[in-house]
Amino acid sequence: MAPIGLFGGTFDPIHFGHLRLATELAEGFGLEKVVFLPAGLPYHRGRDSHATNEQRLTMVKLATQRDSRFDVDDRELKRDGPTYTYDTLWEYRQERGADQPIVFLIGSDAFAQINTWHKWQSLFGLAHFAVAIRADDAAWQSKGPGAFPPEVGPRVTLNRRELLASPAGKVMTFSMTPLAISSTAIKNLAHDGASIRYLTPDPVAEYIRSHKLYTPAS
Numbered sequence: 001m002a003p004i005g006l007f008g009g010t011f012d013p014i015h016f017g018h019l020r021l022a023t024e025l026a027e028g029f030g031l032e033k034v035v036f037l038p039a040g041l042p043y044h045r046g047r048d049s050h051a052t053n054e055q056r057l058t059m060v061k062l063a064t065q066r067d068s069r070f071d072v073d074d075r076e077l078k079r080d081g082p083t084y085t086y087d088t089l090w091e092y093r094q095e096r097g098a099d100q101p102i103v104f105l106i107g108s109d110a111f112a113q114i115n116t117w118h119k120w121q122s123l124f125g126l127a128h129f130a131v132a133i134r135a136d137d138a139a140w141q142s143k144g145p146g147a148f149p150p151e152v153g154p155r156v157t158l159n160r161r162e163l164l165a166s167p168a169g170k171v172m173t174f175s176m177t178p179l180a181i182s183s184t185a186i187k188n189l190a191h192d193g194a195s196i197r198y199l200t201p202d203p204v205a206e207y208i209r210s211h212k213l214y215t216p217a218s
């Protein structure tokens, strides 16, 4: 059964770092689909978004619509109250059955904080984690896998086949093309009236410009 990839994030805004991560992990793991899941209230990160849920969703759709491997799922935006990755993975597991490998895509900086997520140890009963080494991740550069919570150590595998042989529970790191692009830097550029072209797909850059997102008045 072909594995499916789930990619959660704030995507405020989505950029080429996200899209390359999804593309390279999809190819590396033979993922049938990568589903982008914009987070509603990212409780594990605090609420620092300047774009609305609807605007973030629109930008994710604009960025992914021309790639048939990408889907967008807005279930976390529709949920009342706090939204947790645990609930989303649990729902996917119910929908997909016990056997399909589910691979949650994540950057190394976010994975280093996984032990702050709701029911974090139970996440591994629901999905694998494919961890892309992020170009601007200073903790990884100094500590390598030591940047991750020690409990995940026994779950780490270097073997993609081993990971895909089971539905959930493994962690594998992946060296993607280093792209030191961040949503924060894009927000700062937009705030200063500087160009954000070539950091995010043109339709997203145009949407940000025309809706005056991240500008002082917005």
Ligand code: ATP
Residues within 6 Å of the ligand: 008, 009, 010, 011, 012, 016, 017, 018, 021, 105, 106, 107, 108, 109, 110, 111, 132, 133, 134, 135, 179, 180, 181, 182, 183, 184, 185
């Ligand atoms: P910021 O850029 O402000 O740090 P972010 O882009 O990390 O925000 P999210 O949108 O939540 O915030 O990121 C979604 C996922 O994409 C996270 O797992 C993050 O680690 C990963 N990610 C984001 N940018 C990159 C990048 N340039 N390279 C690799 N992974 C990335």
